Amino acid sequence: MRLQGKVAIITGAASGIGLASAELFAAEGAHVVAVDRDAAALKGVGERGYAADVTDWAVTEQTVADVLAHYGKIDVLMTSAGVSLGGDTLTTTFANWDRVFAVNVKGTYLWIRAVVPAMLKRGAGSIVTVASQLAFSGAPGNTAYVASKGAIVSMTRSIAVEFAKAGIRVNALVPGATETPLMNRSADRQPDPQAARATRRARHAMGRFGAAIESAYGALYLASDESSFTTGAELKVDGGWIAA
Ligand SMILES: NC(=O)c1ccc[n+]([C@@H]2O[C@H](COP(=O)([O-])OP(=O)(O)OC[C@H]3O[C@@H](n4cnc5c(N)ncnc54)[C@H](O)[C@@H]3O)[C@@H](O)[C@H]2O)c1
Numbered sequence: 001m002r003l004q005g006k007v008a009i010i011t012g013a014a015s016g017i018g019l020a021s022a023e024l025f026a027a028e029g030a031h032v033v034a035v036d037r038d039a040a041a042l043k044g045v046g047e048r049g050y051a052a053d054v055t056d057w058a059v060t061e062q063t064v065a066d067v068l069a070h071y072g073k074i075d076v077l078m079t080s081a082g083v084s085l086g087g088d089t090l091t092t093t094f095a096n097w098d099r100v101f102a103v104n105v106k107g108t109y110l111w112i113r114a115v116v117p118a119m120l121k122r123g124a125g126s127i128v129t130v131a132s133q134l135a136f137s138g139a140p141g142n143t144a145y146v147a148s149k150g151a152i153v154s155m156t157r158s159i160a161v162e163f164a165k166a167g168i169r170v171n172a173l174v175p176g177a178t179e180t181p182l183m184n185r186s187a188d189r190q191p192d193p194q195a196a197r198a199t200r201r202a203r204h205a206m207g208r209f210g211a212a213i214e215s216a217y218g219a220l221y222l223a224s225d226e227s228s229f230t231t232g233a234e235l236k237v238d239g240g241w242i243a244a
Pocket residue numbers: 011012013014015016017018035036037038041052053054055079080081082083084103107130131132133174175176177178179180181182183
């Protein structure tokens with residue numbers, strides 16, 4: 001059991017990469033606390049579930065306080081909640097720009113901010129943020145999303161350095177295009193979804209999409225003590241997208 005007895009909060013745990021990670025972490029012995037705005041989909045995921053919007057600081061603080069009251073510690077935070085709304089540089093609405101940055105960037109920052117004090121007290125903790133291959137390679141048609149993922153990489157490195165000597169590790173998981181509702185919605189926004197899927201699939205050196213469980217295994221490594229000398233890093237689980 002690679003996470004035996006660890007308390008792990010996962011945001012965006014009701015679907016896709018967050019859900020696969022919640023199931024894998026639980027199978028590896030973790031007490032999984034699942035957070036998602038989709039209350040219905042959250043049912044049955046993890047030991048405790050909190051229906052919450054990750055952009056709400058009051059709810060974030062309250063949830064973390066509740067988890068600490070129940071378990072007395074937080075070992076792991078994984079911030080998988082994210083949205084991709086599409087739109088190129090000239091068509092992105094300001095509302096969509098703000099929403100993407102609120103969920104992806106602020107939603108990552110708030111949860112890190114909320115758990116760090118408890119991790120500092122124990123001198124231990126592992127935080128796994130979720131970026132994207134697009135943060136490194138760039139891509140047209142999703143300007144706000146790609147920029148938000150770049151921000152997550154920079155934030156991850158900065159916070160990692162800030163707390164490196166305090167025993168808190170912070171690393172970014174970097175998935176390639178992965179079969180999840182988010183990716184399917186993104187393809188469905190294109191004029192020819194089938195063609196868009198084929199182009200994206202072929203863009204990976206491995207010529208296929210990832211499965212959510214493949215990213216979850218990367219997250220498991222970063223969450224566990226096996227990655228004890230790894231901080232401020234990006235773990236690419238991208239089928240060779242960035243290398244190609
Ligand atoms: N699927 C991919 O191809 C891919 C590639 C690279 C990175 N990612 C990243 O992986 C992460 C997970 O994506 P996924 O593909 O599993 O998507 P998904 O849509 O399957 O799951 C995302 C979950 O986040 C939740 N969520 C969204 N906004 C929220 C909010 N404001 N508050 C609380 N919960 C919220 C959703 O309800 C959903 O359950 C995201 O950060 C995404 O950007 C995905």
